[in-house]
Amino acid sequence: MEHAASVGGAPVSKDRVEALLEAVPARDRETRPEALARADRQRRRWATQVVVIDELAQKACAERSLRGAGNCATSHDGAAPEEQPITALPAERDVADLGSIVAVALAHSSAARTLLEHLEREQQIPEEAAYDYYDRNRDRFLTPAALRRGADPFHETSDLLPYDEVRDGILHELRRAAARRAFFDWLDRARAxxxxxxxxEHPGDPSHPDHEHRH
Structure with missing residues (x-):
């Protein structure tokens, strides 16, 4: 079998998986032969997930007529990897809570990033939800002076930045969180x-003996 997976019947080349493995250095530092072999197997399964997410995202972008959705590590014909170092793409703070597979997919797949950005634009956050977030997280909106003197944000409203000043930032944060949930919902459906x-297989698939689910 010359392909690592098939998406809707279309083969995903093993060459794309190998290209991604070359582009992303191994984090494991195993020295025992059996441990090294296991780590290599898991990395291959992990890389397959990243490439599959790229393939699924390309299909989703095509269906939505979204632009800016090129491949991740290689083209479909196995061409050389694009120069897209992970450190030059989404900042670590922006992807750290997404899990290693999805985070790396977003770092290496312009299609996945394009889809996520599209989902974020689609999110409609009610004004009531934004104000409720402001009211429930007052400690995040203390003025600098209040922070310095250790004010209690739940008793002195004068110590808070005005809602109108932080509203746009709150809406952006809530839209981004909603878009990530929508992205994971889409991915769960698309993987079927x-x-x-x-x-x-997925590195966390219990059908193979050395499965693990690491984030």
Missing amino acids: DVVYAPGY
Whole structure:
């Protein structure tokens, strides 16, 4: 079998998985042969997930007529990897809570980023939700002077930045959180159409003996 997986019946080349493995250095520092072999197997399964997310995102972007959605590590014909170092793409603070597979997919797949940005634009956050967030998280909106003197944000409203000054930032944060939930919902549905070749399954798939689910 020459492909690592199929998405809707379309093959995903093993070459794309290998190209991603070359682009992303291994974090494991195993020295024992059996541990190193296991780490290599898991990295291959992990990389397959990243490439599959890119493939699924490209399909989703095409269906939505979204632009700026090129491939991640390689083109479909196995061409050389694009120069897209992970450190030059989404900042670590922006992807740290997304799990390693999705975070790396967003770092290496312009299609995944395009889809996430599209989902964020789609989110409609009610004004009531933004104010409720402001009211429930007052400690995040203390004035600098109030922070310095250790004011209690839940008793002295004069110590808070005015809602109108922080409203846009709150709406942006809530839209981003909603978009991430929508992205994961989309991915859960889209993965139902994926079939993996032996040795390329999800690293957390309990059907293979050395499965693990690491974030």
